[in-house]
Amino acid sequence: MMKGIKKWRLFALMSTLLVFLAGCGREEISTLIPAGRVAQDQFNLLILSSVIMTFVIVVVLIIFILAIVKFRRSKVGEDMIPEQVEGSAKLEFIWTAIPIVLLLILAVPTVYSTFDLADVSTMDVEAKDGNSSHLTVNVTGKLYWWEFEYPEQGIVTAQELVVPTNERVYFNLISADIKHSFWIPSIGGKLDVNPENVNTFYLEFDQESSELEDGVFYGKCAELCGPSHALMDFKVKSVDREEFDQWVTAMQSEEPAAVEGALAQQGEELFGQDGLSCISCHATSGVGQGNLMAGPNLATFGDRNRVAGYLEHNEENLKNWISNPQEYKPGNLMPDVATLNNGEKLSDQELDALAAYLMGLSVEE
Amino acid sequence: MSSIAQKKGFGATIWDFMTTVDHKKIAILYLMSGGFFFLVGGIEAMLIRIQLVKAGNDFLSAGTFNEVITMHGTTMIFLASMPILLAFMNAVMPLQIGARDVAFPFLNSLGFWLFFFGGIFLNLSWFMGGAPDAGWTNYASLALASEGHGIDFYTLGLTISGFGTLIAGINFLVTIINMRAPGMTYMRMPLFTWTTFVASALILLAFPPLTVGLFFMVFDRLFGASFFAVEMGGNTIIWEHLFWIFGHPEVYILILPAFGIFSEIFAIFSRKRLFGYTALVFATILIGFYGFMVWAHHMFTVGLGPTANAVFALATMIIAVPTGIKIFNWLLTIWGGNISFSVPMIYAVAFIPTFVAGGVTGVMQAIAPLDYQLHDSYFIVAHFHYVIVGGVVLAILAGTHLYWPKMFGTMLSEKLGKWTFWFFFLGFHLTFFIQHFLGLMGMPRRVYTFGADQGWDLFNAISSSGAILMATGVIILLVNVVMTIVKNERIGNDPWGDGRTLEWAIPSPPPFYNFAQTPLVRGLDTYWIEKMDGNKKGMIFAEPLGDIHMPNGSIIPFVISLGMFIASFGALYFMDGKPWALAVLIGGLTLMFASMLVRSLKDDLGFHITKAELLEDAKGGNTDGH
Numbered sequence A: 001m002m003k004g005i006k007k008w009r010l011f012a013l014m015s016t017l018l019v020f021l022a023g024c025g026r027e028e029i030s031t032l033i034p035a036g037r038v039a040q041d042q043f044n045l046l047i048l049s050s051v052i053m054t055f056v057i058v059v060v061l062i063i064f065i066l067a068i069v070k071f072r073r074s075k076v077g078e079d080m081i082p083e084q085v086e087g088s089a090k091l092e093f094i095w096t097a098i099p100i101v102l103l104l105i106l107a108v109p110t111v112y113s114t115f116d117l118a119d120v121s122t123m124d125v126e127a128k129d130g131n132s133s134h135l136t137v138n139v140t141g142k143l144y145w146w147e148f149e150y151p152e153q154g155i156v157t158a159q160e161l162v163v164p165t166n167e168r169v170y171f172n173l174i175s176a177d178i179k180h181s182f183w184i185p186s187i188g189g190k191l192d193v194n195p196e197n198v199n200t201f202y203l204e205f206d207q208e209s210s211e212l213e214d215g216v217f218y219g220k221c222a223e224l225c226g227p228s229h230a231l232m233d234f235k236v237k238s239v240d241r242e243e244f245d246q247w248v249t250a251m252q253s254e255e256p257a258a259v260e261g262a263l264a265q266q267g268e269e270l271f272g273q274d275g276l277s278c279i280s281c282h283a284t285s286g287v288g289q290g291n292l293m294a295g296p297n298l299a300t301f302g303d304r305n306r307v308a309g310y311l312e313h314n315e316e317n318l319k320n321w322i323s324n325p326q327e328y329k330p331g332n333l334m335p336d337v338a339t340l341n342n343g344e345k346l347s348d349q350e351l352d353a354l355a356a357y358l359m360g361l362s363v364e365e
Numbered sequence B: 001m002s003s004i005a006q007k008k009g010f011g012a013t014i015w016d017f018m019t020t021v022d023h024k025k026i027a028i029l030y031l032m033s034g035g036f037f038f039l040v041g042g043i044e045a046m047l048i049r050i051q052l053v054k055a056g057n058d059f060l061s062a063g064t065f066n067e068v069i070t071m072h073g074t075t076m077i078f079l080a081s082m083p084i085l086l087a088f089m090n091a092v093m094p095l096q097i098g099a100r101d102v103a104f105p106f107l108n109s110l111g112f113w114l115f116f117f118g119g120i121f122l123n124l125s126w127f128m129g130g131a132p133d134a135g136w137t138n139y140a141s142l143a144l145a146s147e148g149h150g151i152d153f154y155t156l157g158l159t160i161s162g163f164g165t166l167i168a169g170i171n172f173l174v175t176i177i178n179m180r181a182p183g184m185t186y187m188r189m190p191l192f193t194w195t196t197f198v199a200s201a202l203i204l205l206a207f208p209p210l211t212v213g214l215f216f217m218v219f220d221r222l223f224g225a226s227f228f229a230v231e232m233g234g235n236t237i238i239w240e241h242l243f244w245i246f247g248h249p250e251v252y253i254l255i256l257p258a259f260g261i262f263s264e265i266f267a268i269f270s271r272k273r274l275f276g277y278t279a280l281v282f283a284t285i286l287i288g289f290y291g292f293m294v295w296a297h298h299m300f301t302v303g304l305g306p307t308a309n310a311v312f313a314l315a316t317m318i319i320a321v322p323t324g325i326k327i328f329n330w331l332l333t334i335w336g337g338n339i340s341f342s343v344p345m346i347y348a349v350a351f352i353p354t355f356v357a358g359g360v361t362g363v364m365q366a367i368a369p370l371d372y373q374l375h376d377s378y379f380i381v382a383h384f385h386y387v388i389v390g391g392v393v394l395a396i397l398a399g400t401h402l403y404w405p406k407m408f409g410t411m412l413s414e415k416l417g418k419w420t421f422w423f424f425f426l427g428f429h430l431t432f433f434i435q436h437f438l439g440l441m442g443m444p445r446r447v448y449t450f451g452a453d454q455g456w457d458l459f460n461a462i463s464s465s466g467a468i469l470m471a472t473g474v475i476i477l478l479v480n481v482v483m484t485i486v487k488n489e490r491i492g493n494d495p496w497g498d499g500r501t502l503e504w505a506i507p508s509p510p511p512f513y514n515f516a517q518t519p520l521v522r523g524l525d526t527y528w529i530e531k532m533d534g535n536k537k538g539m540i541f542a543e544p545l546g547d548i549h550m551p552n553g554s555i556i557p558f559v560i561s562l563g564m565f566i567a568s569f570g571a572l573y574f575m576d577g578k579p580w581a582l583a584v585l586i587g588g589l590t591l592m593f594a595s596m597l598v599r600s601l602k603d604d605l606g607f608h609i610t611k612a613e614l615l616e617d618a619k620g621g622n623t624d625g626h
Helices: A002-022 A037-070 A090-117 A226-232 A243-253 A260-272 A315-323 A348-359 B008-017 B022-050 B063-098 B105-127 B141-146 B148-177 B191-223 B237-270 B279-289 B295-301 B306-334 B343-366 B368-374 B378-408 B414-440 B457-487 B526-532 B556-574 B579-601 B611-619
Strands: A135-142 A145-150 A156-159 A160-164 A169-177 A182-183 A189-191 A201-203 A217-222 A234-239 B548-550 B607-609
Touching: A037 A090, A037 A189, A037 A201, A037 B306, A037 B343, A037 B368, A037 B526, A037 B556, A090 B343, A090 B368, A135 A160, A135 A182, A135 A189, A145 A160, A145 B556, A156 A160, A160 A243, A169 A182, A169 A189, A182 B237, A189 A201, A189 A348, A189 B295, A189 B368, A226 B063, A234 A243, A234 B191, A243 B343, A260 B008, A315 A348, A348 B295, B008 B022, B022 B063, B022 B378, B022 B457, B063 B105, B063 B148, B063 B191, B063 B237, B063 B378, B063 B414, B105 B148, B105 B556, B141 B148, B148 B191, B148 B556, B191 B237, B191 B279, B191 B414, B237 B279, B237 B295, B237 B306, B237 B378, B279 B306, B295 B306, B295 B368, B295 B556, B306 B368, B343 B378, B368 B378, B368 B414, B378 B414, B378 B457, B556 B579
Parallel strands: A135 A169, A160 A234
Antiparallel strands: A135 A145, A145 A156, A169 A201, A182 A189, A182 A217, A217 A234, B548 B607
């Protein structure tokens, strides 16, 4: 008997939880499904403040409903002149004191957490082998894409951040042009990407992104930065430390993998100095420093989840993007490909070649 | 010259309004132009919600969407909410303190025309190469990079209309300090007058930082200065500070008069004295004071460091205390009262839970670490619409119904008013409640489109459907206004029957000199006191009937503002190297300074209304109590 009730309870609990979670948005991007320690802290603050605030709302609503039900004219009479009460010092004291107490309850974790989340003092602490004990990523916000430099590792990538799980990752943020804001909702709150100073904070990734339906966490620009602000997305792959180290090693290999197939080789030629010179803005090797090249690094292009940060990752979208970038991200700085091709549009065959080449750029086996 | 309500031709009426220095007519001008801009801003809001009704919509292009959101915010704050509140302040505050007009009637007119021309200038950007597109906050790095003249329309337009607002604020301060009727001590002033007083002080202190910021921006964009140009050693965060040092008090400039209107409504329609009047007054002052201490809570994510964030987080939380005091005092005002659910009272009653909801999300955002998640997401969009629509706009709609009879002498239909209320109120919650969750689900604000794969489709569609209800409510209000004007059923001094303050003791609309004899105030809610004492005249008088000195109307405020308006076009096109621009700039400034000179040199001593004329008016029942 008891067992039955327990099971029923559990079932009810699970099903309400399920309904609740369905209303929480997608796990790749919702702050309500935290996947990192920072987001979890912030979620806990959300719950604490919501509980206190619900209490406030309930108290107000009870007095409010009683008042408008009890003292309506139809009930107390047309000619009734109420007593002209001046006020009550006792009541004033009560509704000054109680909110102060509630705010004090909120103030303590607020101050603690504010300092805790801004604590980057361990960033430069060196481990025994002389290397930094923590991963640091330099993030540069550009119109309308993101560059991620790993200074310790000497590698650069763009649009898709790759990070190890279950450890602190430090971020240095700066903008190369307009102010942006760096936000991965399910991992932690945002920090602005200012043009004049480096902002530093840390995040922790507690879940491997391969467990997610889409395989990546979604990152956003959260500060209006021009027409394509809404499209300035990036993606985050969180992998365990071992896999991360493998990825870094692959990125660090100076030798690019041989391009296979005639079509892709034609694409490589088009991409290079003797073709359209795409390579003068887009590096295809992961080795390098940040903020040097005008366009995103494409070393990992074949591994990516999206084209241009938000379009589905397929050759069709890639070709559309190359032939008409302004249509897909208005105001971005990629030149019209015709200006690189003596004023002529690329033929379908040339686009196929470029797409084949780019889709082949990969560091993951 | 002295008698009122003469039949006039259309042209003469227009001329009368262009030259008027009467606070009641200026109030009507503010209400009409503010109402017009409210509709413009509302159309912009509808465009936003149409664009976001589904994922990947292409109703508006990316650039146009940014223009629309910028103009929606700017219009609603500067050109709709503020002027409509200034309309009520102008219409009611001098009557509440028993004054014949504001302290500086000429300046009052100048303030209006500056606002008006500034607003027109800003909106002309739509037809002259594109509206501003850097958001109503106009953050510097984006604003400096913005092409075309949109941002210049923003900076110059707001500079002009900001002058107007500043002038209005100073005028109200002086009026309230100097022109209260005998016996109207500070602690007998009606709450709406008190909130006007505090809001005017905030205007006086908050607009200069905005003006400084706008000047920097104008110099950077038009004359190549580098206040905000990072590559030249400038700093864009200075703009954010200047903007929010203005911007946060601005929120209270809007909400305090709204509180004032609701305070009047609660007392009138509960037929009861305001509970804890003293506490309400001090809470108002405290809110105004704290309003200057919390601006950096708009900048928690800028990277000011944990110390600044913690201090501003705590300071922000404190504001919840005086606001809570107000809410509970209002609740206790209706408690034990005799509540009549007329249209203004329905708005006031609906305001309480709505505003509490907006207030508590404000406290949540004061928690700096939590704000890192909420900032610049749809959560903040929901929050500020809950306080600004749920507070200010509900107050504006309530005030429109409450003061319409006093301003125009006719009553808006109660029945249509209730329809407006239900459409607007339900539509409002449908539109904005769900946006809290969109924000928590990761949707950033100011996005012109969103992908279908992020789980935001349904909630956005619901939000857009709510906007249709709100628009329906506003359309019913317009119908109501037109029908009321056409019917033209005149009403008496105290149409709500339970008026408590001086404005309800005189005819609707009041004669142009307001009080034939200055009243003597015997306490808080002076008209109520006289009514309860059985005084049929509704007031006792501080002076015998005598001649009244009145100012003459003047076209000069209009011309000064027109001069600035013209000069702004010169400044704007000067940068394009247009040869005529300099001539326009100089011409406009000449017009402005010449008319100032005329004003300074020409003595205008005004005129007197004689006792005989007042007695003549009184026979027609047009003045108070004779």
